[in-house]
Structures are given as C-alpha cells and as structure tokens.
Amino acid sequence: MRISVKFGAAEKESVEVIVISLFENVRKIPSELDPLNKALGGVISNLLQNKDFTGKLNETIMIPTYKKSVPKRILLVGLGKATELSSDKIRQAAGTATRIIQEKKFKNPLMLLHKTEYKGISIEDVTRTVVEGVILSLYNFTMYKTLKKEDKTAINNFTLIVQKKDVLAKIKSAVKNTQIVAEAVCFTRDIVNMSGSDATPTFLANKAKEIAKKTGVKCRTLSRPDMKKLGMGGILNVSRGSSQPPKFIILEYNTKKRNNDTIVIIGKGVTFDSGGISLKPGKDMDLMKADMAGAAAVLGTFKAISNLKPSTHLVGLVPCTENMPGGSALKPGDIIKYMSGKTVEILNTDAEGRLILADAISYAKRYKPDAVIDIATLTGACVAALGTFTSGMLGNNDELKDRVKQAGEKCHERVWELPLWDEYYELIKSSIADIKNTGGQYAGTITAACFLGEFVENFPWAHLDIAGTFLVEKDTPYIRKGATGVGVRLLTQLILDWKKLPDARKKRKK
Ligand code: BES
Numbered sequence: 001m002r003i004s005v006k007f008g009a010a011e012k013e014s015v016e017v018i019v020i021s022l023f024e025n026v027r028k029i030p031s032e033l034d035p036l037n038k039a040l041g042g043v044i045s046n047l048l049q050n051k052d053f054t055g056k057l058n059e060t061i062m063i064p065t066y067k068k069s070v071p072k073r074i075l076l077v078g079l080g081k082a083t084e085l086s087s088d089k090i091r092q093a094a095g096t097a098t099r100i101i102q103e104k105k106f107k108n109p110l111m112l113l114h115k116t117e118y119k120g121i122s123i124e125d126v127t128r129t130v131v132e133g134v135i136l137s138l139y140n141f142t143m144y145k146t147l148k149k150e151d152k153t154a155i156n157n158f159t160l161i162v163q164k165k166d167v168l169a170k171i172k173s174a175v176k177n178t179q180i181v182a183e184a185v186c187f188t189r190d191i192v193n194m195s196g197s198d199a200t201p202t203f204l205a206n207k208a209k210e211i212a213k214k215t216g217v218k219c220r221t222l223s224r225p226d227m228k229k230l231g232m233g234g235i236l237n238v239s240r241g242s243s244q245p246p247k248f249i250i251l252e253y254n255t256k257k258r259n260n261d262t263i264v265i266i267g268k269g270v271t272f273d274s275g276g277i278s279l280k281p282g283k284d285m286d287l288m289k290a291d292m293a294g295a296a297a298v299l300g301t302f303k304a305i306s307n308l309k310p311s312t313h314l315v316g317l318v319p320c321t322e323n324m325p326g327g328s329a330l331k332p333g334d335i336i337k338y339m340s341g342k343t344v345e346i347l348n349t350d351a352e353g354r355l356i357l358a359d360a361i362s363y364a365k366r367y368k369p370d371a372v373i374d375i376a377t378l379t380g381a382c383v384a385a386l387g388t389f390t391s392g393m394l395g396n397n398d399e400l401k402d403r404v405k406q407a408g409e410k411c412h413e414r415v416w417e418l419p420l421w422d423e424y425y426e427l428i429k430s431s432i433a434d435i436k437n438t439g440g441q442y443a444g445t446i447t448a449a450c451f452l453g454e455f456v457e458n459f460p461w462a463h464l465d466i467a468g469t470f471l472v473e474k475d476t477p478y479i480r481k482g483a484t485g486v487g488v489r490l491l492t493q494l495i496l497d498w499k500k501l502p503d504a505r506k507k508r509k510k
C-alpha cells in the first residue's frame with residue numbers, strides 16, 4: 001500500500017470515500033469543513049445538529065452522497081472530547097476508520113487532515129499517529145490461511161489530504177519515517193504469530209541475516225561450538241532438551257565513533273517454552289510459541305533503525321532456543337556455570353528466560369556499552385502486577401529509566417517501574433550455589449530482574465518485562481488479536497531521541 005500526501009480541496013475529490021475526524025459534541029461544523037459541507041448540501045452540519053453523530057472516540061458513520069465530482073461517501077470518525085485528545089486517540093480513530101475502509105474494500109481512500117494543529121499536537125505528530133493507525137490496523141496474520149481471491153483485495157493508495165501548502169514537505173517526511181517503523185512492527189508481529197515449529201532459532205537467525213543483507217547491518221550468529229568456547233552456560237543448558245539447535249544472534253548497526261554512544265538491546269528468543277522438565281499446564285501453552293516476542297522486537301527495531309539511520313552505535317544480542325523436556329533436558333536441582341564463573345542452582349526449568357538473557361548481558365560487556373536494554377516475556381507475575389496494557393521496567397540507572405519511560409509515553413507503549421532494592425537480591429541467594437533461578441512466591445518480576453542484575457556490570461541497564469503486552473486477546477482499534485509487536489516502537493523511539501548519556505550518571509545503582 002502506498003501512502004501519499006496531497007494538497008487540495010476535499011470537495012473536489014470524486015473518490016470512493018473520504019475520512020473526516022471530529023471532536024465530541026461539536027454542534028457547529030469547523031470552518032475548514034464549510035466548503036465540503038456546502039458542496040454536499042449541508043449534510044455534515046445536519047448530522048451534527050440532529051446528534052446523529054456525536055463524535056465519541058471511535059464512533060463512526062458512513063454518509064453516502066452519490067454525487068458526481070464530490071467524494072462519494074463521507075466516513076466520519078469520532079476523536080472524543082477535544083479537551084481529552086491524546087495522540088493515541090488519533091491513532092485509534094485512524095485505525096477504526098481504516099478497518100471500515102478495508103471491510104468495504106475501497107481501494108483509494110482519502111483522509112482529510114483539515115487542521116494544522118490538533119489541540120497542541122503538531123500536524124507532524126498527528127500525521128505520524130495517523131499513519132501508524134492506518135498501517136497497524138490493516139495488519140492481519142494470514143500466513144496459514146487459504147485465502148479466496150476476493151479476500152485478497154487490498155487498499156492501493158491511501159491519501160492524506162491537507163489544506164495548507166506550507167506543511168506538505170514536513171508531512172511527507174513524517175509519512176516516510178513512520179511507514180518504516182510501522183512496517184517493522186508488522187514484521188515483528190508476523191514472526192511472533194508464527195508457529196513454534198516454523199519460527200525456530202535457525203529461522204530467527206536466518207531472518208536476522210536477511211535484515212542485515214538488505215540494510216548493510218553486520219550480522220553474526222553463534223552455534224553450539226562457539227557458545228561452548230565462550231562458556232554460555234544459560235543457553236547451552238536450556239537448549240539441552242530440544243532437538244532444535246540454539247542460535248545466538250549478534251547484530252551491529254553503525255560502528256563506534258568517538259562521539260556516539262553504544263546501546264545494546266537484548267531480546268529473549270525462546271521459540272517455544274514448554275516449561276522444560278518443570279512442564280507447564282496444557283491450558284494456553286500454545287501462547288508460548290510467542291516467547292520470542294522480545295527477540296522479534298529487537299529484530300524489528302534493527303529493521304527500523306537501519307532504514308532511519310540515526311548516529312548511535314546499536315548492537316543487538318538475541319539468544320534463541322526452545323525450552324523442551326527432552327531426555328537430555330536440564331533438570332530441577334542441576335547446577336549450571338556461566339562464563340563469569342558464577343554458578344546457578346536450577347529450581348524450576350520454566351524460569352529459563354533469565355538463564356539465556358544472563359549470557360547475553362555478560363556478552364554485552366565487550367562492547368563497553370553506554371546503555372543495555374533487555375526485553376523479554378519473562379514473568380507471569382508481571383501480568384498479575386500490571387495487567388496487559390503496561391510493560392514492567394526495572395533497572396540500575398535513573399536517567400536511562402526516565403528515557404525509556406518517556407519514549408514509552410511518546411509512542412503509547414508505556415512502561416511502569418518496579419523497585420530493584422537490595423533486599424530483593426537476598427531472595428535469589430542459593431545454599432549450594434551462588435544464586436538460584438527462582439525467588440520464591442512473591443515479587444516474581446522483581447526477583448527475575450535481580451537474577452539479570454547479577455550479571456550486569458558497570459553499565460546503565462534497563463529490563464523490560466513484556467509478558468503482559470506481547471499479545472492482545474481480542475481486536476483493538478489498531479491491533480488485531482495476536483502479537484502486538486510491542487517494543488519496536490518503544491526501542492526505536494528511544495534510539496531516535498538518544499542523546500549522549502552524561503558520564504556522571506552512568507554509575508551503577510541497584
Ligand atoms: N515465558 C514465561 C513467562 C510468561 C508467562 C510470559 C505468561 C508470557 C505469558 C517464563 O519463561 C516463565 O515460565 N516464567 C515463570 C517463572 C517461574 C517459574 C519462576 C512464571 O512466570 O511462571
């Protein structure tokens with residue numbers, strides 16, 4: 001689908017449909033819409049006066065005009081109260097309208113951006129969220145469906161029409177950049193939605209190579225012998241029960257220059273989490289095909305960043321393995337050893353994510369990182385604590401955590417901090433090894449983060465637990481049931497907004 005931008009008078013466009021957004025309880029039609037309203041014989045103002053359309057968020061009405069030389073249908077969509085506008089509401093309204101256009105199989109819709117600023121949100125930001133709403137809402141996972149020919153009709157060209165010429169260039173560049181990010185989100189959703197038997201560690205490694213080839217990013221993957229040489233005790237042991245070979249993916253965008261920071265992003269790539277010998281119950285086990293959503297978010301972020309080309313040095317580390325209960329599988333009671341010499345008592349083989357992330361966090365050290373961010377579907381406890389709209393965040397550096405929080409708010413992939421105080425670290429001490437891989441009944445998200453914290457050295461680090469946000473159970477205005485692609489927009493935003501981290505703030509704080 002092409003998204004184009006055009007300057008012009010909406011009333012002169014004889015298209016199949018034009019989308020117009022309106023605030024709630026507006027009695028009088030905005031003056032910018034007067035010409036269109038007049039051309040249609042006052043139909044919009046009549047609707048508003050008679051309250052047939054009230055403008056509640058995501059409310060829609062399709063008005064046929066059937067006149068020549070004007071749009072053939074008007075699709076009104078509500079933005080909610082003007083005083084309560086947020087960019088996510090714009091994203092939702094754009095998504096809602098787009099879904100209707102898709103259902104009706106219109107091929108060349110138009111969307112009118114009739115203002116140059118929406119309640120303090122600049123026209124560029126409005127454009128960004130609209131484009132996200134359009135592309136993300138159209139995403140549908142059809143890889144395993146036998147589609148009939150008529151199901152395949154799609155929107156050809158989505159045109160944004162603006163009424164001021166001087167904003168055109170800005171809007172065009174916003175469209176281009178947003179399209180890159182939104183398409184990266186869809187790429188991530190696709191691989192998260194795939195079956196565990198298809199999206200294997202080898203598959204992810206090949207995807208990473210594909211991205212690298214297209215964009216000039218460096219990519220290497222480590223196999224078992226390389227991992228053995230390095231002493232990657234986590235991934236080697238977690239993969240023992242599986243017949244799929246583990247892979248450790250290393251991506252590198254931009255090499256370190258004297259004056260740019262190095263950011264390492266790490267994604268949990270458990271391509272199927274059965275729990276291992278500590279087998280999970282059958283109910284909802286299918287969802288554990290998506291236990292590589294962190295890995296997929298890192299790959300998607302690389303796709304976006306390598307096209308947007310910011311100046312930061314970005315490294316991606318993605319440990320990939322299945323967690324299966326084979327005959328050689330890791331057992332509860334086993335003690336494993338890491339490259340740093342640290343030993344871990346395994347109490348539950350289902351706490352496998354932290355085991356493989358630990359290898360990646362240790363590996364990150366060689367890049368002398370200015371910041372390390374890991375993203376993982378790590379704990380059910382995070383879903384219990386924060387639900388499904390918010391990711392958990394823990395870390396050792398206030399400045400980094402602030403930046404992650406702000407990036408999350410900006411793109412509406414919001415995070416909320418949980419504490420990582422010293423007392424919690426006590427909960428993972430082991431009587432027979434250095435630490436253990438579970439921390440008891442309480443504060444499961446925090447003790448999992450403490451486990452990771454044990455492998456963090458003197459660099460700023462933030463951990464994102466996306467166990468609640470990697471999927472939605474039912475359709476929302478711009479996310480269909482299934483993978484959300486969470487993390488791609490957040491990490492991309494963080495990296496695009498990155499400014500050199502002041503040295504004084506790099507101190508480690510538990
Ligand atoms: N991948 C799961 C966590 C998870 C659960 C993600 C539900 C998304 C939805 C993780 O590997 C796991 O099994 N965690 C255990 C840890 C426990 C054994 C300490 C959990 O949360 O139950």
Ligand code: MN
Binds near residue numbers: 273275323350353
């Ligand atoms: Mn698990």
Ligand code: ZN
Binds near residue numbers: 270377
């Ligand atoms: Zn897992």
